[in-house]
Amino acid sequence: MNQERIILSQERFALTIERLCHQLIEHFDRFEDACIIGIQPRGVLLSDRIHARLMQLLDAPSLLYGKMDITFYRDDYRLRSKPLLPSTTSMDFQVDNKNVLLIDDVLYSGRTVQAALAALNDYGRPRSVELAVLIDRRFNRHLPIQADFTGMAIDALDQAYVQVEWAHTDGEDRVLLFADKKDRDK
Amino acid sequence: MSQANSLSVPHLLGIKDLTKEDITLILDTAVTFKEVINRPVKKVPSLRDLTVANLFFEDSTRTRISFELAEKRLSADVINFSASSSSVKKGETLLDTVNNILAMKVDMIVMRHPAPGAPHFLARHISARILNAGDGTHEHPTQALLDAYSMREQLGDLEGKKIAIVGDILHSRVALSNIFCLKKLGAEVKVCGPPTLIPKYITSLGVGVEHDVEKTLRWCDAANILRIQLERQDIKYFPSLREYALYFGIDKALLNRLDKPVVIMHPGPINRGVEITSDAADSEHSIILQQVENGVAVRMAALYLLAGKRQ
Numbered sequence: 302m303n304q305e306r307i308i309l310s311q312e313r314f315a316l317t318i319e320r321l322c323h324q325l326i327e328h329f330d331r332f333e334d335a336c337i338i339g340i341q342p343r344g345v346l347l348s349d350r351i352h353a354r355l356m357q358l359l360d361a362p363s364l365l366y367g368k369m370d371i372t373f374y375r376d377d378y379r380l381r382s383k384p385l386l387p388s389t390t391s392m393d394f395q396v397d398n399k400n401v402l403l404i405d406d407v408l409y410s411g412r413t414v415q416a417a418l419a420a421l422n423d424y425g426r427p428r429s430v431e432l433a434v435l436i437d438r439r440f441n442r443h444l445p446i447q448a449d450f451t452g453m454a455i456d457a458l459d460q461a462y463v464q465v466e467w468a469h470t471d472g473e474d475r476v477l478l479f480a481d482k483k484d485r486d487k
Numbered sequence: 488m489s490q491a492n493s494l495s496v497p498h499l500l501g502i503k504d505l506t507k508e509d510i511t512l513i514l515d516t517a518v519t520f521k522e523v524i525n526r527p528v529k530k531v532p533s534l535r536d537l538t539v540a541n542l543f544f545e546d547s548t549r550t551r552i553s554f555e556l557a558e559k560r561l562s563a564d565v566i567n568f569s570a571s572s573s574s575v576k577k578g579e580t581l582l583d584t585v586n587n588i589l590a591m592k593v594d595m596i597v598m599r600h601p602a603p604g605a606p607h608f609l610a611r612h613i614s615a616r617i618l619n620a621g622d623g624t625h626e627h628p629t630q631a632l633l634d635a636y637s638m639r640e641q642l643g644d645l646e647g648k649k650i651a652i653v654g655d656i657l658h659s660r661v662a663l664s665n666i667f668c669l670k671k672l673g674a675e676v677k678v679c680g681p682p683t684l685i686p687k688y689i690t691s692l693g694v695g696v697e698h699d700v701e702k703t704l705r706w707c708d709a710a711n712i713l714r715i716q717l718e719r720q721d722i723k724y725f726p727s728l729r730e731y732a733l734y735f736g737i738d739k740a741l742l743n744r745l746d747k748p749v750v751i752m753h754p755g756p757i758n759r760g761v762e763i764t765s766d767a768a769d770s771e772h773s774i775i776l777q778q779v780e781n782g783v784a785v786r787m788a789a790l791y792l793l794a795g796k797r798q
Binding site for chain 2: 419
């Protein structure tokens with residue numbers, strides 16, 4: 302029995318990202334004094350897409366864009382049986398007085414975002430930090446953290462698992478919902 | 488990134504116990520830590536709930552400072568201990584000293600000891616994680632890892648690369664750990680030095696032996712130059728330092744004679760004018776100071792990967 306369900310198909314996936322980009326432009330205008338930071342590793346797949354589309358829409362030569370690895374800032378690292386492996390960070394700017402837009406694929410417990418906020422401290426004092434996610438799993442939060450821009454909000458049980466797949470890494474743009482985390486590994 | 492995401496060993500006692508995957512995992516993780524230590528804020532909170540004791544029963548500058556910085560940059564609490572100012576002088580045994588320190592709730596031990604096998608002995612008797620920072624003439628695993636990291640930075644993948652180790656092989660823990668590490672990574676290794684300073688059965692480790700420095704340098708992609716360890720030499724192994732420098736010392740003229748670039752490395756401390764002259768040690772071939780920088784990143788990676796699961 303297959304326990305997975307497609308909650309965002311290829312067409313709606315594209316539409317959702319398009320809508321997110323327009324919302325961001327409405328809010329950040331031409332991204333002056335703003336920067337985009339994708340959270341490694343999976344958030345970067347979304348931020349790459351958004352960054353590329355924003356450049357097209359704004360016809361801008363460049364937007365400040367960084368990729369941040371937050372592995373060493375996680376509070377659960379030593380509770381796991383195996384160490385987490387880091388990805389690379391590429392942040393060649395400071396965030397002092399900037400409006401930061403953090404991007405991740407799925408907002409679940411909020412712990413990744415908390416770690417990202419801690420990591421961000423090391424790059425200066427931003428004027429503001431906002432969060433954009435593709436999937437917001439409401440009602441599963443462990444911390445008082447909310448997204449400012451959401452592609453899709455879903456209500457799922459704690460044992461469920463949401464997987465965002467990307468055309469260039471997984472073959473197709475789509476979002477899957479597994480009723481049970483364990484089914485994903487099968 | 489490598490496939491495995493945890494080490495196959497609970498302690499870092501020597502390179503001999505590590506698999507190729509372990510070594511690659513540590514080196515790959517160190518790449519991210521090198522990025523961290525080049526940031527304006529060089530610190531991450533990964534080990535903030537741990538206390539690490541640095542036990543140095545033998546003198547050290549680089550290794551001790553490097554370990555201490557690595558621990559501090561991972562936000563661990565650090566205590567330092569050196570044998571010269573402790574109750575070891577009053578006759579306390581190693582195990583008693585360590586157990587007393589552990590009773591004060593210390594989670595990891597970094598130890599340098601003049602006796603080969605001292606950290607292995609400790610590992611059998613205590614539960615804390617142990618990192619060997621050099622045990623006598625036996626192993627110095629983090630030095631070998633940082634040497635491999637530095638070579639990889641210069642030469643790329645070490646598979647099939649030719650590496651020479653020149654100098655006092657007999658008394659060098661750096662040589663032994665380097666040989667284990669480089670062989671596991673698939674490099675070809677040759678040792679070079681006076682016959683009296685090369686152990687008799689060294690070829691059983693799969694390395695070549697050479698007594699001509701110029702020939703060795705022509706052969707290799709990188710050369711690790713070792714110090715003559717006078718403090719460990721109980722008898723005369725060669726007539727004089729002057730003669731050693733003449734036959735085995737490396738100078739700029741020799742490097743210029745080679746018609747290809749050779750990466751020159753040295754684990755420190757350098758005896759300038761003996762195994763290497765100043766003009767060679769400070770030349771563009773030398774990556775001695777990069778090795779020191781990489782040492783912090785590699786030790787951060789080793790500590791991070793060993794810290795493991797909270798009890």
